[in-house]
Amino acid sequence: MQCGLSPIVGFRFSLHPMTNDFISVIKGALQETDTSNVWMHTDDVSTVIRGKQVHVFNVAKALTLHAAKTGEHVALSGTFSAGCPGDTSGDAYLDKGDNVANTDTTKQYVSSQFALYPMNNPNYMDVIYREVERAKELGVFNESMHYASGIHGDIHDVFAFYEETFTHARSEEHKHLVMTVSMSINSPSHGGL
C-alpha cells in the first residue's frame, strides 16, 4: 500500500456506440489509438487504463475522438481515480516519459457531465465549487444540475479542463480523488435519454 501522492492515475470506462456496428467502432478506435503508454485491461463491462496522468487522459481522449470520427452516436462513461489507499503500485507504467503518443487535433463537439468526489476531505464542497468556477473561467461550463455539472465544447478543451481539474482537486493532504465523467457525441437529438 503506497500512501504518498501517487503518480498512478486510473480511468475505468465504457465506450458505447449506439449502432449495430458497435464492435467495429470500438475495435477501430483501439486500432487508431496508441495505448502503449498505459496499462490496459478489458472485461465484459468496462475497460481500465492506468499510468501517468498525462497518458491516461491522452489515451482516454484519443479513444473517444476516434470513435466519434465514425460519425456514430457514441457515449463515454467512466471514473478517474487517484490516491485510493487500497490501490496497488502494480500495473502502472510509471517508467514512461511525458510525451503523449496521440496528437490528433481534429475538432469534435462533445456534451458531457462530471462530478468530483474528493475523499475524506471535510472541505470537499469547497473543492467542488472552485472547480465548477474553473470550468466557467475556461469557457466549457454548460449548466448546473442535480449531482453533476454540464461541461461542453471542443473535445480538446473539455479534456484539458478535466485533466486540470483532476490535478487541482487533490493534494498531498487529500490524495484520494474520484471524478466521474459522462460524455455524449454525435447525438441525433439533444433531448434523447
Next chain:
Amino acid sequence: MQCGLSPIVGFRFSLHPMTNDFISVIKGALQETDTSNVWMHTDDVSTVIRGKQVHVFNVAKALTLHAAKTGEHVALSGTFSAGCPGDTSGDAYLDKGDNVANTDTTKQYVSSQFALYPMNNPNYMDVIYREVERAKELGVFNESMHYASGIHGDIHDVFAFYEETFTHARSEEHKHLVMTVSMSINSPSHGGL
C-alpha cells in the same frame, strides 16, 4: 440546505442500447415503466430520477429490465446519490407511499460493477470492504478489480444488493453517499470493450 439524513435519493444515469434502434429501445422502456413515483428529467447526456429510495431503485431496475427484454445489447451507467450538503429538497416526490409501481419479475442475467464513495468519512475504506463482504454473502459477487467490484446475477438480486448496500453505507453521521454502477446486459462477447 437540508442537512439531516435526507430521504431524497437520486440516480443520474444513461441507458445505452448498442443498436441503430437505440431511440425506440429507450422510448419503449420509458413507456413500459411506471415512473409516476419519481421526479424525472432528461437532458442530452443523461436522465435523473429523484424520490424515495425504494422508488428510485424500483424505477431504475424497471427501465433497465424493459430495455433488456428487447434482446439488444444494452448498458447502464449511473450514479446514486444521497445526502449531498448542496442538494435541495425540491424535485423529490416525498409524498409518495412505499408501494412500488413496477413488479415485473422476469429473470435477466446482468454483469455489473460498482464503487462506493462515502463522503467526508475517515473510515470510508472500512465501509467499502464491509459492503463487498455483503455482496459475497448474498452470492452476487463476481470479482475484484481496480477501482470497482464486479457484481453479477439475476437483475432482481443485483438491484436488491445495490439498494441494501446503499442503505447500509450511509448513516446519520455520514449522510453523503455516492455509488456508481455500470451494467452490461445481453453482451454478445464477454470480452468486449
